[in-house]
Amino acid sequence: MGKKLTEKQKTGLGKLDNMLDARLETALNSCVHCGLCGTSCQYFLALGDARFIPAHKVDLVASIYRRYHTTVGKIAPKLTGARDFNDETIDEMVDTLFGACTMCGRCIAHCSIGVDIPHVVLACRKMLSEMDMVPKSLMSTVNAALETGNNMAIPTEEFVDTLSWLEEDLQMDLDDDNAKIPVNEPGKKILYTLNPREPKFFPLSISAMAKVFHKAGESWTLSTEMYDVTNYAYYSGNDEHAAIITQRLVDVAVKLGVDTVVLAECGHGSRSHRWEGPNWIKEEYPFRIITTVELLAEYIRDGKIKVDPEKNTMPLTLHDPCNLVRTGGIVDEQRYVLSKTTTNFREMNPYGRESFCCGGGGGNLAMSEYNERRLAIGKLKADQIKATETEVVVTPCHNCVDQLMGLNQEFKIGVEIRTLGEIVADAIVD
């Protein structure tokens, strides 16, 4: 059967064998190559390369499945397009399934059959991870999280210092010495998480949420042991690494005795910790876990914070993070929050479940190898933003913030990018 397989290739195929459950078997046998999914993928729309049609991405993996798991594929591979698992195929998989797919899931609902395309892409990433073929930059992000506890390798001292001066600023801003940013305090109701980009580059978003918590009279704390809401091991396809990161969050939440973990504004972080995490550690969480978006909506709905939309009168639009909306079902909450805190909100077209990815998802923001491609596919989003003629783009995801800032610069959009928490904090009235 083709050339003799190397040990590395055998490892990859072994991983595929182990993953073949009902869901994956189904996905690998369902695509009919109609090609109609092409127009749902921004890589294909922006770059026009047929390799980026989602059906082609599925076929990269399905062709390997057919070669090694079907009789016809073993005897007459050319009949069904079954491919050898060789270096050429593997290189194409790395380039296409890491470097040309944000796993945004937009193609799923539009597939004429209903193939779970990102699930197949993730399965292939798991194979490649087993073979140590994950792009180096993504792997170093995962390693940073594993080794230091956060993906930006921020030393604890630096983190504590940042929180300390943020707390001083908060007290001055609010003219209230009781305004705190609690750290490692046991017995609180909420454990709040952060995207490490916040303490590193956007500390004001921490202040914004601290202000919201203070005004809501919330019982909350941060943890220096585990505050990172991200889990890039989900994107690198390494379940063992992903489980280590999830377990840390669980351990800290249990140790502090909180009853709710609130996930910071982060699309993939929300998906990883809320939906995938329990499956990585094979345990149900002993606490409630929600996103910041849901919490903010809850505070406003319950009257825990008073907000005035007149505080945010600038024209403003919303970018929906794929993992929050398409695989998390959180679509209305952020719109509810904006309806109560702003006066001039305009939707992009398309929006919500139909929204296009910013281009930074799927770990692409961490994969510098594909920077050029990542910015090129973002043109679609840049054009959507321009069409709204707004001054501010709100997005409940720090990774999206980063990508949108890059697009802002690249395509000269001329907007300000803000998180939902920042908008709410600005709208708070006593």
Added chain:
Amino acid sequence: MLYFHWILLAAFLLCLLQLGVRVAKIFRAGAPKDYSAPIGDKKKAIGYSFTGAMSPKHKESAYLHLPTYAAGIFYHMGTFFGLLWLIILFTNLILPAIVIQISAIFLFVGAAAGLGILIKRIVAPKMRQLSNADDFISNLLVTGFQAFLGIALLMPQYVPQMMIYTAILFLYLPVGKLRHCAYFFAARLHLGYFFGHRGVWPVKHG
């Protein structure tokens, strides 16, 4: 029953058996337990997966590609109609000539739609790049079935040849992508379960 009836029946049973083995394999493989706390209604979502989520209004693969989508619908309707006619031919039911003629026209429309899809696959470079031999063979077999059946309805002397041709189609079906006729249902089921667990489906379209 004549020899061609037996050949077709044998091929059909063999096809069913192979598809049955594949479906059994899916069930045997099983789905891992989901430990995350569900927030949705999986049953409703599965129902939605087969109904609302399939609506052409909500699928770019339909509303952005209307000619191809329409061709696909006619093609599939032709196939199902053809299968119904096979049963009728097995039962020796005598139907009025007008019904037979309209049926033949319907099958020719289905075959023309299939041919259109095949031509698109051949002509469009991006479709060619996406295709393998099975894509062309599968299309030819099904298109040919509809056309052949239409002819056999109008000229019954060709029924034996048509049934042997159809037997070949049934024998090939589990080999290539035509087996999506079984996996389609599993795919929709999985999507319904997945999105239902997370409260994403059913979507309330405003």
